[in-house]
Amino acid sequence: MDSVKMLLVHGQYRIIGTEPDGDTIRFIPTNPLVFKDFQGPPIEVDKKGEIKVRLQGVDALETHYDSTGPRVRQPAEFGDKAAQELLTFLGFGNVRRSGQRVVSAEPAQTPGWILTTGGDPFQRCVAFVGTGIPPEGDDGALVDVDVDRLRTTANHFLLRTGLVYPGFYKGLFEKFQWELSAVTRQARESNLGLWPLDATTAPGGAVVTGMASLTEVVILPKLFRRLVDHFNLVEQSLTTFPAYLAGKADAVKILSPDSKQLSLLPVVQIIDGLAVRMTVQPEDTIFLEN
Incomplete structure (x- = not known):
């Protein structure tokens, strides 16, 4: 079709x-x-x-x-x-x-x-x-x-x-x-627009030590919103962010031949407690909530 x-x-x-x-x-x-x-x-x-x-x-x-x-x-x-x-x-x-x-x-x-x-x-x-x-x-x-x-x-x-x-x-x-x-x-x-500064999947991730630093990095807005909510509702630290994501209903599908339904948690990585990154590119991710 x-x-x-x-x-x-x-x-x-x-x-x-x-x-x-x-x-x-x-x-x-x-x-x-x-x-x-x-x-x-x-x-x-x-x-x-x-x-x-x-x-x-x-x-x-x-x-x-x-x-x-x-x-x-x-x-x-x-x-x-x-x-x-x-x-x-x-x-x-x-x-x-x-x-x-x-x-x-x-x-x-x-x-x-x-x-x-x-x-x-x-x-x-x-x-x-x-x-x-x-x-x-x-x-x-x-x-x-x-x-x-x-x-x-x-x-x-x-x-x-x-x-x-x-x-x-x-x-x-x-x-x-x-x-x-x-x-x-x-x-x-082609390094157009925001992409030269995108830290969503950068190897070192986006360094985030609290709300002030979060507003200065260029990352996928979905991830930004989840981090803001975590900082507002839990604490301004990445330490418990995985636990916060585990409680969210973010059903995710990854566009790959062997893809299975996931939550957001398995595709988010915390690096040394100071940086956060996604392990898949934004265009390979489909959110299954309405």
């Missing part, structure tokens, strides 16, 4: 008054009722008729993570660059922010389309996002999406330029995984 059926939704992107980053954006569907027959987690349409869209297959450096404590972020150079490039791709210019919140942009809204198969546990729509001429098909129709269409999306663009990490979850069409894995490897081998 060379294509997969996805829901095509027409609408407008809006950013003023929001905090868009490199993998989330606000979208106003032309017809919010297109989501009513979706199975699985519901997609929240707010009072303004907007939804939150989470870019499928992409994990940008965190610009404002505060799930378990005070707001923290990863190195600003790449988190901010990914966010800006996403907005530029979608047609926004002269974007001004106060902190992370957009206070003005030209135009105020831009037309676009998304392709989705459902939502996530946070009631966001997980989608490939595009601008310009939409795929063939009516708004709200199930359309065939192939790799050529994938290559026109912001998701593909951000991975191709090396500004974001891959973030693969179950339900991502296998051929799309192959394509996004391939462009990720190409970006890393």
Whole structure:
């Protein structure tokens, strides 16, 4: 099978008054009722008729993570660059922010389309996002999406330029995984974007002695979030981080011929109690939670 059926939704992107980053954006569907027959987690349409869209297959450096404590972020150079490039791709210019919140942009809204198969546990729509001429098909129709269409999306663009990490979850069409894995490897081998500073799988790992040092290293955001939560909820030391991971429901599949389902714990290594690394590349990892 060379294509997969996805829901095509027409609408407008809006950013003023929001905090868009490199993998989330606000979208106003032309017809919010297109989501009513979706199975699985519901997609929240707010009072303004907007939804939150989470870019499928992409994990940008965190610009404002505060799930378990005070707001923290990863190195600003790449988190901010990914966010800006996403907005530029979608047609926004002269974007001004106060902190992370957009206070003005030209135009105020831009037309676009998304392709989705459902939502996530946070009631966001997980989608490939595009601008310009939409795929063939009516708004709200199930359309065939192939790799050529994938290559026109912001998701593909951000991975191709090396500004974001891959973030693969179950339900991502296998051929799309192959394509996004391939462009990720190409970006890393070409030293594009964040890859020259990536410490996720570096032999010596990322040296992390507490929250302050954690916010200075470039690592997979999924690993960053787990470390932040551990530091907030347990202690600011790597000593008990493996035990913390053991208690998390992070079901992981490694893309290899003999792959078996794992937790995150077996693919995370602590080095001399001072550094942390993953033993597999991010693009070879699929998280099996919703």
